[in-house]
Amino acid sequence: MKIVMPVDDKTMETSVCQSFGRTPYFLIYETETKEHTFIDNSGAASQGGAGIKAAQVIVDQKAEVLLTPRCGENAAEVIKAANISIYKTMNQSVQNNINAYNTGTLPLLTEIHAGFHNHGGN
Amino acid sequence: MEGTKIKIAVLSGKGGTGKTLVAVNLAAIAKNSVYIDCDVEEPNGHLFFKPEQLKRHDISVKIPVVDEKLCTGCRSCVAFCKFNALAYINHKLMVFDEICHSCGGCSLFCPEKALSEREKVIGVVQNGKSEDVRVISGIMNVGETSGVPIIKEILKYANEYQDITVIDCPPGSACTVMESIKDADYCILVAEPTLFGVHNLNMVHDLVTLFNKPYGVVLNKCVQSENPAETYCTEKNINVLGKILFDNELGTINSNGLIAIRQSDKYFDVFNQLLHKVSEEVQHETVVNP
Numbered sequence: 001m002k003i004v005m006p007v008d009d010k011t012m013e014t015s016v017c018q019s020f021g022r023t024p025y026f027l028i029y030e031t032e033t034k035e036h037t038f039i040d041n042s043g044a045a046s047q048g049g050a051g052i053k054a055a056q057v058i059v060d061q062k063a064e065v066l067l068t069p070r071c072g073e074n075a076a077e078v079i080k081a082a083n084i085s086i087y088k089t090m091n092q093s094v095q096n097n098i099n100a101y102n103t104g105t106l107p108l109l110t111e112i113h114a115g116f117h118n119h120g121g122n
Numbered sequence: 123m124e125g126t127k128i129k130i131a132v133l134s135g136k137g138g139t140g141k142t143l144v145a146v147n148l149a150a151i152a153k154n155s156v157y158i159d160c161d162v163e164e165p166n167g168h169l170f171f172k173p174e175q176l177k178r179h180d181i182s183v184k185i186p187v188v189d190e191k192l193c194t195g196c197r198s199c200v201a202f203c204k205f206n207a208l209a210y211i212n213h214k215l216m217v218f219d220e221i222c223h224s225c226g227g228c229s230l231f232c233p234e235k236a237l238s239e240r241e242k243v244i245g246v247v248q249n250g251k252s253e254d255v256r257v258i259s260g261i262m263n264v265g266e267t268s269g270v271p272i273i274k275e276i277l278k279y280a281n282e283y284q285d286i287t288v289i290d291c292p293p294g295s296a297c298t299v300m301e302s303i304k305d306a307d308y309c310i311l312v313a314e315p316t317l318f319g320v321h322n323l324n325m326v327h328d329l330v331t332l333f334n335k336p337y338g339v340v341l342n343k344c345v346q347s348e349n350p351a352e353t354y355c356t357e358k359n360i361n362v363l364g365k366i367l368f369d370n371e372l373g374t375i376n377s378n379g380l381i382a383i384r385q386s387d388k389y390f391d392v393f394n395q396l397l398h399k400v401s402e403e404v405q406h407e408t409v410v411n412p
Contacts, residue, residue, distance in 0.1 A: 046204070046206055047205060048205045048206065049218065049221045052206040052207070052218060053206040055209065056206075056209045056210070056211070059209075074221070077216070078209050078211055078216060083212070
């Protein structure tokens with residue numbers, strides 16, 4: 001099972017990125033082999049539609065699960081169309097969230113926000 | 123100024139500063155003018171003019187539609203769209219209407235001709251008359267994301283009927299404001315006498331400087347005490363075209379949806395002077411920068 005998570009840097013010690021669409025990197029974690037890789041988010045620098053591009057990136061990676069603190073509605077539409085489930089991360093730690101997902105304690109992400117569209121926000 | 127076609131844009135860094143007050147009264151006093159309300163999210167000018175003989179027509183933009191039978195999933199369109207309005211998921215092309223800028227590139231690039239365009243109505247133009255002023259309003263439908271296509275459309279009416287066009291801009295300094303002032307010959311910046319007013323004035327000041335437009339400031343809601351906006355103008359050596367005092371009479375006329383110059387001799391004089399000042403400035407500009 002391939003898990004994807006937006007992260008701030010390319011190490012396992014990095015933190016979960018607070019933005020999905022404009023995260024600099026995605027961590028791809030394979031639950032069976034416990035192998036991980038990092039990929040660049042080519043959507044990060046987009047003028048607009050960053051969430052859509054970022055979602056396209058992880059769909060193309062054939063991810064099955066996304067762990068993220070939040071997700072905008074356009075990205076969510078793409079991710080759902082690809083049948084990827086979205087779970088809400090519990091804290092900043094990459095490893096904690098993977099463990100929590102594995103033990104089934106992460107909740108599904110139900111609050112989809114309208115998107116910040118370059119206007120910042122928390 | 124007879125025979126010369128001029129476009130005057132009125133802008134401010136925030137809503138409620140007095141753009142519409144200045145724009146409506148200038149257009150009304152100019153006689154035989156065109157007033158264009160580019161604040162398409164919340165056009166207010168027509169509430170004052172109450173234009174008659176209204177004509178309306180829809181404004182639409184083009185949005186791509188895909189013929190799934192022809193699409194081979196090559197993703198040329200997805201790769202082309204720099205706004206990311208397209209995604210290819212599960213062997214299906216997804217189109218995000220509200221992100222699309224209607225450039226038409228995706229249809230052009232599609233090697234299979236699987237993409238065509240459909241019209242999507244995003245708003246309406248209202249064209250009417252109030253005494254001798256031609257009143258054009260662009261009204262964007264609720265939920266649409268960009269007013270730029272509507273502004274482009276209504277600005278076509280500039281100078282169409284008369285020599286002087288007054289453009290009532292949206293608040294702020296975003297793309298809709300840039301679109302509104304792009305072809306203006308002169309910009310009037312309206313400013314409030316507060317620190318927040320100065321901040322907003324600064325924004326539009328930067329914008330008109332960037333666009334290399336001749337401009338001047340109207341200080342609105344002036345009271346006896348110190349005026350930070352006036353101080354800003356003095357420091358930056360900005361031409362102050364006029365001052366409008368904070369006044370109950372004007373407030374009452376305005377809140378009753380009436381046009382000050384048509385109600386009060388005092389305000390007839392105030393805006394008459396402003397119009398003359400602006401006309402002089404524009405003439406001066408055309409001499410210096412023909």
